[in-house]
Amino acid sequence: MAKLFDGKLVITEIPDLLEYLPTTIYLTLVALVVGLVIGLLIALVRMNRIPVLNQIAIAFVSIVRGTPIIVQLYITYFGIPIALKYFNYYHGTSFNINGIPGILFAMVALGLNQSAFDSETIRAAIQSVDKGQIEAAKSMGMNGGQVLRRVILPQAAAVALLPLGNSFISLIKGTSLAFTCSVVEITAAGKILAGRNYRYFEVYCSLAIIYWVITFILERILALVEKKITIPEQPPEDKNASPRKEESK
Amino acid sequence: MSLIEIRGLSKSFGKNVVLDNVDLDINEGEVVAIIGPSGTGKSTLLRSLNLLEKPEAGTVTIDGKTFDLTTKVSKEKLELRKQTEMVFQQFNLFKNRTALENVMEGLTVVKKEKKEEAKKQALFELERVGMGDRLGHYPRHLSGGQQQRVAIARALALKPKLLLMDEPTSALDPELVGEVLLTIKKIAKEGFTILLVTHEMDFVKSVANRIIFLENGKVVANGSPREIFDNPTSDRLKSFLRNINMLQSADDYSI
Missing domain, CATH: 1.10.10 (Arc Repressor Mutant, subunit A)
Structure with a gap:
């Protein structure tokens, strides 16, 4: 036999x-950072209920969480060039549609996907920080940014670490779908x-x-x-x- | 001219008027205690001075500088907050920082002092409240009384013109109240100007220079401890004192 x-x-x-392996790691790290930064922004928009942006954020999170990652990769891979074609047509520009490396699409899709999930984790973590400590920081004379950096984020990070670690791990494996963007x-x-x-x-x-x-x-x-x-x-x-x-x- | 002059402070929550056009002067080095039934805006008065609440009207003049308490300009808000410091009922220490780091925080972040200077100052303040041997302890390692003493050190370190104390002993076990009251007494003697909300009437009697009786958002009585406790003129004040155990006989309890 x-x-x-x-x-x-x-x-x-x-x-x-x-x-x-470097490609996998590179893709993971970029998507991780994109996910965390946009996730934090979405969390802040939602917590401060900034009009218009809040509604957009809610819709974005719902759509991203409600569709498979592989579909998102395909939509990004085919959608951005189509959008660019229209843009070229109406603005008379000549961006090279084929010049965009595939990994960029994968980074965008995976990063945005992460951000939707991370935003909920970050929001929950920030809300878990004791209001009294925020008041104490404000009454010391800290400005909004200082309160965020010195009081809220360090404590929220401790709460968010485990769930974010979870999503980081699934991201690494999610990069295995990047071949759909010819990576x-x-x-x-x-x-x-x-x-x-x-x-x-x-x-x-x-x-x-x-x-x-x-x-x-x-x-x-x-x-x-x-x-x-x-x-x-x-x-x-x-x-x-x-x-x-x-x-x- | 007084060190602190509060004028026309008004604040309501919905239809409920909590502070109704309150005027109050505090002289340098004075310890002023606010007493009154619950829900009469004692804490709100303190919190409005630190802009943790947003009053509808009012100004405060601190050391000749007038601040509009309804200001929406963040720069003015920060400027005002730096004049006063608050000691909270629940201590509100930063849980992820040690006692020393808690006291240094305002010095390095808000006052932009160098680390060594801030540390020196913080050590001095912690020593002053008797916490010099708990520098590396996190709040979770400290008893409520110790946490409140660290919180007092944190407030003192920023050298406020006015120290606001919002029921500093209300959240403590009875056996821990004493150490905090002693600490407050000590700093009062050292000349800090303090505006204090408390239910510890015996303490008020022995420490305050002046007592404000607040009811329904208005200052009903304002006088020395002797005037307030021994010769209350207002009927409302009399009935309040009766209710809080300053009553004379069991007959006063009618069921």
């Missing part, structure tokens, strides 16, 4: 696939590789290992960050405490 499963191939293919990241590379020898099953196993290892490393990093930002259970031991323990009464 022919060899149905070539276990050795699973391992030997990994280095070839890793050549495309060759590790999954696309695996398919191309398997096309040569028809060993699809082996390459998918290799990919599974790679994704899992990346995620595992990320989980460790998140655990470290969590440990760092968690306020310790026990008070510090006072090495240089002043000799008197309590104020004399």
Whole structure:
């Protein structure tokens, strides 16, 4: 019987696939930052109920959460060039439609998709910050930006860390759909590789290992960050405490 | 001229008038206590001075500088807030910062002081409230009384012209009230100008120079502790004092 499963191939293919890992990471990081920044903006718009923008934000979040990511990738990939064609036609410009690299579409689609989900996480986290502390900061004379940076965001970040970590992990795997925008990241590379020898099953196993290892490393990093930002259970031991323990009464 | 002059302060929530054209003068170094039944705008008066509430009308003159309390200009709001500091009922310490960092926060962020200077100042203030040995503790490691003392240090560090204290001991266990009252007494003696809302009548008697009795948004009585407690002139004040245990006999409780 022919060899149905070539276990050795699973391992030997990994280095070839890793050549495309930078694309996966690059795509992930850009989509992560886009998602967080736009997600924060959406959260702020929604919390301050800024007219018009608030309604747009609500509709955007609903549509993005209500459609599959692969459909969003296709819509971005085909929609932007069509929009650009119209733009060229009506404004007499001549932007090169084919000059846009595929990865840009994937970044836009994945980033916006992340932002919709992140905005809800960020909104919940910000709302969890104690109003009293915000009042205390205001009454000190902090301006809005200082209150946001010094009081709200650090505490909201601690609350949002775990759910955002979750969405970060699913983003990494979401990049495997970027081949729809003709981006060759590790999954696309695996398919191309398997096309040569028809060993699809082996390459998918290799990919599974790679994704899992990346995620595992990320989980460790998140655990470290969590440990760092968690306020310790026990008070510090006072090495240089002043000799008197309590104020004399 | 008084250090603080409040004129025509009015605030209502919907149809409920909480402060009705209140005028109030506070001299430098004075400790003024506001007493009155609940819901009469004692806290609202304090919070309006710090613009945590938005009054409908009113001005405050602090050290010769007049501020419009209805201003919408953020620069003016910040300027006014820097004149006063608030001590809250619930302490409102920054939970993710240590005692030392809590006190340094306003100095470095608002006053833009250098880290070393801010630290020096913060150490001095924490020492003053007897918390010099809890610098690295987070609020969750501290008792309510200790948290409130850190909050007082945080307010003092910014050298406010007027210290606003909104029921600073109301959220504390009875056994922890004493340490906070002692701290307030100490800073009152050091000459800070304080406007205080409290239910601790014995404390008011011993610390306040002047007592304001507020009811239905109006100043009903304004006088020294002796005038207020020993010779109350207003009927409303008399019945209030009776209700809060300054009553004479059990007969006054009619069921």
